[in-house]
Amino acid sequence: MVREVDPPSIQKEFLLQALAEGKRLDGRITLEQREVNFVFGEELGCVECRLGKTAVLAQVSASIVKPRDDRPYEGFLLINSEIGPMASSVYESGRSSDDEILITRLLEKSIRRTEAIDREALCILAGEKVWQLRLTLHFLSDSGNLLDCASLAAMAALKHFRKPEVEVIGDEVIIHSPDERAPVPLAIHHTPLCLTFAYYENLPPILDPTHLESTLCSGTLTLTLNAQREICVLSKAGGTPLAASEIMGVVNVGVDRVREMVKHLEEALERDREGRVVEVR
């Protein structure tokens, strides 16, 4: 595996010294996120999310398939998220490192297992035809905190996407093209978003670590929260041990932060909606 050259030791010394004063190398304060930007593609369901210099492109597409026999009323949501060497030279195509697995697993957990999408609403004809949504994530550039960026991109794309309207007459299913009838948005229960915190020995945690910060940190903690004050996923895999109160502190910060992020996401979607013609005449 390609291993990245470790940054010189003075970088770590300086970073710790700055953090002890509550400062970060890019001028942020400890619990500040990098600027989030959404770029909406021409098609519905195609969103690029930029978090500082990190960029992830998410694309949603839908097709009609036969449901599983044991769950005739449920559609599918497939998540494709392979991190290729495009994002950073440490990733290899075809082989996945531990970090990569953690990222893809956490994404899967935070979007699929938390039932963000109402899968029963994807049913067209019970036992016969259901929608299969495919969410493909392209990791364009890794400058730290791919996961948060990917979860934002994924939720933005799912909210941006619209599936064609279908009509069921008896056993027949008519799919209306977008020119005929306006496509309909997906039924989304809630908006889970990931927040990653990095921590260092005896220093307060920082939100949204950059690449350098995450290579030098002694552990990370990822929270997936929604605006309803629910923890969807919490993952602190090893690293420096934390007291329960410290974890609760981070959770409480995250609750507020997620609410702001959801608001920001909604605003961006709203702006895009205004400039886009979806309805038919």
Add this chain to the structure above:
Amino acid sequence: MSSSRLEILNDGGLRHDARRPYELRSTSFALSTQSNAEGSSTVTQGLTTIAVSVYGPREPRSRANASHDRAVISVEVGVVPWAQGGGGGMKRTRGDKRLQEIGAAIRQTFEPVIMTHLYPRSEIAIHVQVLSADGGILPTSINATTLALISAGISLTDYVTSISIGLHLTQPLLDLSQPEESDLPSLVVASLPSSGKITLAQMETRLHVDRFQEMMDLGVEACKVLKDEMEGVVKEKTRKIVERMDVRGVAVEEQ
């Protein structure tokens, strides 16, 4: 969520296997169960049995992974084909990824606890084998790994013990079995019992923030109880070794 409808907690306050909410399953800890490995252990919690072997510190298998100032830890997790029982809900289509994730969690949990700087340019290989699975694979693996590392004589800063906690309505339940795990929101906590600090916390289902603290605190308490159990076993084992050494010491004196 699984579709099986089983009564998580009945009117008498008992769980489906007649445990009380805070009652752990019966546990058994055994040290040095494999003679070939530097350290090994077999841990049973309820119907979950996990064997762990530790090799090392030894020369790293691949040069590229070696680190010049500390030991690297590699973890491999395997499940024997018959472990799941008759389709006990652990069907894995892409199981490999899940096992790799458990392996990564174990590695990251032990990296700060093992004093890796004492063994530079070496590798500590941890092999985890799930012999039978009935919920709580990750916590049981962590407990077994702690014991295996102790039996290998590798320097640790503390024990690491781990437990799963579920929530039924407002009632937290400790040490979930497989049916409970698939029906309830659950949290896995691994902590260093002497400081009460948490080194691993994993949760995968939606839960309100306010309930979370209660579960975490309970988990930390349970970890302390587990540590006492484990320490008892370790002391018993070492007592035997010390006695054996004593006998030889006496024999030398007699000559």
Add this chain to the structure above:
Amino acid sequence: MTSLVLPGDSIPLPSSSKSIVLGPGIAASTSRVQSGRSQDAPACIATRLGLLGSAKGKEKSEQYWVEGSSKRYIPAQKDMVLGTIIARHAEGYRVDLGSAQMASLEGLAFEGATKRSKPNLKVGTLVYARVSLANRDMEPEIECFDPNTGKAEGFGELKGGLMVTCSLQLCRKLLNPKFPVLPTLAASIPFEIAVGLNGRVWFKTETVSESIALKRIIEGVDSGHIKAEKEDVEQAVKEYLA
């Protein structure tokens, strides 16, 4: 006079000069013959995007090169570089310069180093060095002293401070005393600096916030957020130090 050239553009070479030295970014083209020239005079084309630079040399000779922007460093002799030590060997060190290959740094290539007393550098140390050997078929070699004087001349281990990475072009510009960024910065922030031609800049200041401000300004100038003008840099300093 400078002009923008694109890969494949032919470079107009004056016929008056006695000799012409071609620098990086210019190559003789075999595929095209310029009209109006004799067959044996080769046509020269630019091989990368950038500004065409020229300078008069000795005895009516002229030098031409193309100054492009790139991020990857290709070692060239006499370049001053910043490298991280990644491994120690019996005879010396292996150093990462950000180029395709690791460079080697001999244990004896330091001021006053003898077989008995060699400097002892740890893995992860940042060193300021000069490329002593750069051959495309060989591993580059670097040294931490001036071979003419035998003195360190500022080369060697860099302690403390902070390193930032930027484009190779900016590094070259920073070394130009007429480039306004560093003089303007020096007016308000006292600092020590080492610029490596491999796209790395190290500096050290009194306080943490000054270093962070320096880092942000260098990165800002590199990405084009901050113009490399005196006023813009002054304004950025004020903003970042606040």
